[in-house]
Amino acid sequence: MLKNRHIQGWLQAAPLSLVLLGFLILPIITIVVVSFWQATEFSIIPAFSLENYEFLFGSPVTYKVFFATFKYASITWAMTLAIGFTVAYYLAFHIKNQTTQIALFLLCTIPFWTSNIIRMISWIPFLGRNGIANSMLQSWGVIDQPLEWLLYSDFSVILAFVHLYTLFMVVPIFNTMTRIDHSLIEAARDNGASGFQTLTHVILPLTKPGIMIGTIFVLTLVMGDFITVRFMSGSQKANVGRLISNDIALLQYPSAAATAVILLITVLIVIGILLRFVDIRKEL
Amino acid sequence: MEKKSKSFYVLTAFFALFILFLYGPTLTIGILSFQGPGGGLTFPMQGASLNWFHELFQEQAVGDIWGSFRRSFALGLMVMVTTVVVSVMGGFAFRKRFYGSGILFYLIIASLVIPSILISLGVGLIFNQFGLKIHWATSGFGSQLTWTLPFGLLIMFAVFNRFDKSFEEAARDQGASPWQTVRYVVLPIIAPSLIGVGLFGFTLSYDEFARTLLTAGSYNTLPLEIFGMTTNVTTPVIYALGTLTTLFSLLIIGAFLLTVWVLGKRRARFGSDAGQGV
Numbered sequence: 147m148l149k150n151r152h153i154q155g156w157l158q159a160a161p162l163s164l165v166l167l168g169f170l171i172l173p174i175i176t177i178v179v180v181s182f183w184q185a186t187e188f189s190i191i192p193a194f195s196l197e198n199y200e201f202l203f204g205s206p207v208t209y210k211v212f213f214a215t216f217k218y219a220s221i222t223w224a225m226t227l228a229i230g231f232t233v234a235y236y237l238a239f240h241i242k243n244q245t246t247q248i249a250l251f252l253l254c255t256i257p258f259w260t261s262n263i264i265r266m267i268s269w270i271p272f273l274g275r276n277g278i279a280n281s282m283l284q285s286w287g288v289i290d291q292p293l294e295w296l297l298y299s300d301f302s303v304i305l306a307f308v309h310l311y312t313l314f315m316v317v318p319i320f321n322t323m324t325r326i327d328h329s330l331i332e333a334a335r336d337n338g339a340s341g342f343q344t345l346t347h348v349i350l351p352l353t354k355p356g357i358m359i360g361t362i363f364v365l366t367l368v369m370g371d372f373i374t375v376r377f378m379s380g381s382q383k384a385n386v387g388r389l390i391s392n393d394i395a396l397l398q399y400p401s402a403a404a405t406a407v408i409l410l411i412t413v414l415i416v417i418g419i420l421l422r423f424v425d426i427r428k429e430l
Numbered sequence: 431m432e433k434k435s436k437s438f439y440v441l442t443a444f445f446a447l448f449i450l451f452l453y454g455p456t457l458t459i460g461i462l463s464f465q466g467p468g469g470g471l472t473f474p475m476q477g478a479s480l481n482w483f484h485e486l487f488q489e490q491a492v493g494d495i496w497g498s499f500r501r502s503f504a505l506g507l508m509v510m511v512t513t514v515v516v517s518v519m520g521g522f523a524f525r526k527r528f529y530g531s532g533i534l535f536y537l538i539i540a541s542l543v544i545p546s547i548l549i550s551l552g553v554g555l556i557f558n559q560f561g562l563k564i565h566w567a568t569s570g571f572g573s574q575l576t577w578t579l580p581f582g583l584l585i586m587f588a589v590f591n592r593f594d595k596s597f598e599e600a601a602r603d604q605g606a607s608p609w610q611t612v613r614y615v616v617l618p619i620i621a622p623s624l625i626g627v628g629l630f631g632f633t634l635s636y637d638e639f640a641r642t643l644l645t646a647g648s649y650n651t652l653p654l655e656i657f658g659m660t661t662n663v664t665t666p667v668i669y670a671l672g673t674l675t676t677l678f679s680l681l682i683i684g685a686f687l688l689t690v691w692v693l694g695k696r697r698a699r700f701g702s703d704a705g706q707g708v
Contacts, residue, residue, distance in 0.1 A: 155528025162520040165579060166537050169572040170544070173552020180555055233448055236441040250445070252687070257452050259633035260679040263656050264672040268455035271462055271472045271669075278458065278473060309451065341437065362543060370545025373639060377660065390547055394644065399555060406548050417543055426539065430587040 174410070181403035190399050198404035208389075208405075212412075215385040218300075218375070219368045222307040226364050227357065229308070230315025234356075235349070237316075238323035239331075251320065258313045266306050266377050273297035273305075298380035306378045307368055314363035322356030322429070323349070358424035362417060369413055386412075456676060463669035471666060482670035495655060495671065501566055502652035506636040508571055513578045513631030514624055520579075521586030522612075542580035546640030549573050554644035564647040573641040578634045582627040589623045622690045629686040633679060 156163075181198055184191045202208050233254065241247045257265065272278045273296040280292040295301055326349065334344040372387025386409045393402035462469075466477030486495060524531055553573050557564045564570075597619065601611040617624075639653040646654055652675065659668050 151526050152528040152530075155523045155526035155531065158519045158523035158526075159528070159531070159534060161516045162523075162538075162579065162583070163534065165516065165572065165575050166534075166541060169549065169553055169576045170537065170541050172556055173549055174544075176555045176559070177548060177552045229448060232441065232444055236445050240438050240441055253449060254452070256680070256683060257456075259629065259637075259683050260456075260676050261637040261653060261656070261672075263637075263639060263653050263660075264459075264676055265456065267656075267660060267668060267672055268459040271458050272455055274472050276472045281473070309455070312448075341435075366543040366545070370547065370640075372547055373657070377657075387545060387547055390551065391643075394547075394551060399551070402551060403555075406545075406551060409545055410548060413543065413545060417539075427535065427587070430584060430591055 177403045177406050177410075180400055181407045183400040183403075185398055185400045198401050201401070202404050202408065211384050211386055211389050214383065215369055215387075218304060218307065218371075218385060219365050221304050222311065222368050223361060223364050225304070225308045226312045226315045227360070229312050230319055230360060231353070231357070233312075233316050234320040234323055234353075235345075237320055238326075239349075254316050255313060262310055263373075263377075265310060266374060269302065269306060269309070269378070270297065273302055298378070298382055300379070300383060303375055303378045303383060306374050307371075310374065311364050311367055314367065315357075315360035318359040318363075318429075319353055319356040322353050326352050355424045355429045358420055359426065359429060362420050365416055365420075366413055369416070370409070456672075459669040460673045460676075462666055463673040465666040465669070469666065471664065471669075482666045483674070485665075485667045486670050486674070494650070495652075498650045498652045498655040499675075501649055502636050505566055505571060505574070505651060506632045508567070509574050509578055509635035510628050510631035512571075512575060513582045514627050516575075516579060517582030517586050517627050518620075518624065520583050521590055524583075524587065525590055538580050538583050541576045542584075544576075546577070547643070549576050549641045550644040557645075564645060566642065566646040566649055566651055569645040569647070570642050570651065573645045574635045574638050577638060577641055578631045581630045581634065585623055585627050585630070589620050593619070622693050625686055625690050625693070629683065632682060636679070636682075 180190070182194050182196070184193055184195045184197065237247055237250055237254075241250060270277070274280070275292050275294070275297070277296070279296055280289075283289045284292065330348055330352075331344055334348045339347065369385075370387055371385065372391045375383055375385045375388055376391070386405065390402045390405045390409065393399070393405065462471070462473070462475070463482055464478045464480070465475055465482060466479045467481040469476035524535070550573060553569050554564060556562075557569050562568070593616075597615050598611050601615045606614070637653055638651075639657065642651050642654060650658065656668070656671060656675070659671070
């Protein structure tokens with residue numbers, strides 16, 4: 147009977163396991179193997195070599211690009227957390243009518259199901275040299291010359307990240323907030339806590355799992371990104387993802403694979419640290 | 431009625447600004463796609479026209495948009511059906527707490543957090559090494575599943591964590607076979623969530639870029655086609671395309687949400703389907 151349960155479980159999980167084996171585990175193994183290969187301009191040579199890693203760690207570009215990646219990740223994280231927490235708090239504690247709550251929550255999540263590329267493109271008329279932001283600021287007399295750093299800069303990259311990924315903070319934080327027992331908040335108020343004290347001493351600690359899950363989403367999405375940085379910076383800024391995609395464009399697969407391995411290890415370390423603070427299975 | 435505090439109004443204003451931030455840019459390109467024939471990528475509007483939508487339907491104007499739309503739509507349906515079936519089976523499997531399920535769970539999380547470009551690169555390399563042809567319906571399909579399945583499974587975990595087992599016990603006590611229990615008791619109860627899984631499967635596939643980049647082969651999907659356009663199209667025709675695909679996405683989302691709503695209404699009206707499973 148006991149044995150039966152395990153066999154049945156694996157049979158039902160077989161399609162899932164096959165997909166993950168073929169399109170997750172095997173690709174990672176292949177990348178690790180290829181990262182030790184050599185390449186000429188025209189072909190890749192399956193011979194063991196450490197030259198990709200030697201080149202990677204010997205190049206100052208690598209450190210600069212990793213630093214930029216962490217910079218994007220940390221600024222985006224701080225902003226999505228601040229905005230996401232505020233929005234989730236508003237929805238969970240200030241909207242009492244459940245139908246309104248669901249409607250507003252859906253309003254926040256609908257953009258998640260539309261195209262990221264289109265959502266990036268849609269910033270151009272807003273941020274461009276003759277865009278809405280510049281013409282508004284000029285007509286108000288705030289600036290004389292159009293601001294050049296609005297588009298194709300670190301600013302526009304981070305703006306797009308916040309625009310695309312705040313959702314990933316709102317949803318898990320809202321989810322944990324709606325499960326907070328309201329009698330705890332009443333108890334805090336009865337004992338004389340101010341609204342702000344209730345927020346920092348009761349709600350914030352109880353929302354930590356949601357914050358952690360949101361953090362995992364945002365950090366991994368930003369660290370693994372290459373397309374937002376490329377598009378929103380007009381190819382003027384770089385992060386690790388772009389380093390990989392540039393190598394791929396030049397058909398330098400072993401070099402791309404080596405960078406990918408280092409990126410993967412970095413992301414896994416970050417996730418490993420975050421998973422110490424939250425048990426995902428318990429939070430679903 | 432309790433008097434609204436000052437913080438309520440401050441937060442309402444914040445929320446309204448957030449919604450404006452979310453939707454404002456998309457609405458802007460929606461307006462600009464009606465730009466007159468002489469107009470450019472930014473305001474002011476040089477009159478209003480359907481010129482750029484019209485241009486989308488001219489064969490020579492831009493790449494193979496309609497072909498790529500058909501491919502993305504077909505791929506979206508394939509990924510949707512597969513995601514629903516595999517996620518439901520996986521959800522049932524994890525309820526059994528079988529030996530090794532912990533490792534499989536962490537693989538699902540890994541599939542979610544791994545940088546997309548690694549999947550793209552790895553799958554592309556495998557297909558090249560084994561001399562297989564890279565195609566959106568094979569390598570592209572598998573790569574997208576590594577993104578949609580984790581979402582489907584997380585939803586299934588959430589559903590089964592809240593599932594009242596006494597329904598199944600009642601069915602069993604009344605003499606239902608395991609298959610009848612699943613077919614007439616469990617599946618109808620979880621049906622609305624399955625529609626949610628389908629929504630994730632279709633839309634995430636329809637919009638996927640990074641995991642399809644190196645795995646779609648010579649025939650582009652729609653997001654790849656649109657991205658290609660951003661480098662060489664400098665007219666509002668790209669806004670017209672953006673507006674159309676966004677409207678299509680909204681239509682799909684609306685259809686899914688409507689289905690969930692109708693299911694809920696029906697269930698409330700009919701209450702019980704007792705006797706249907708005989």
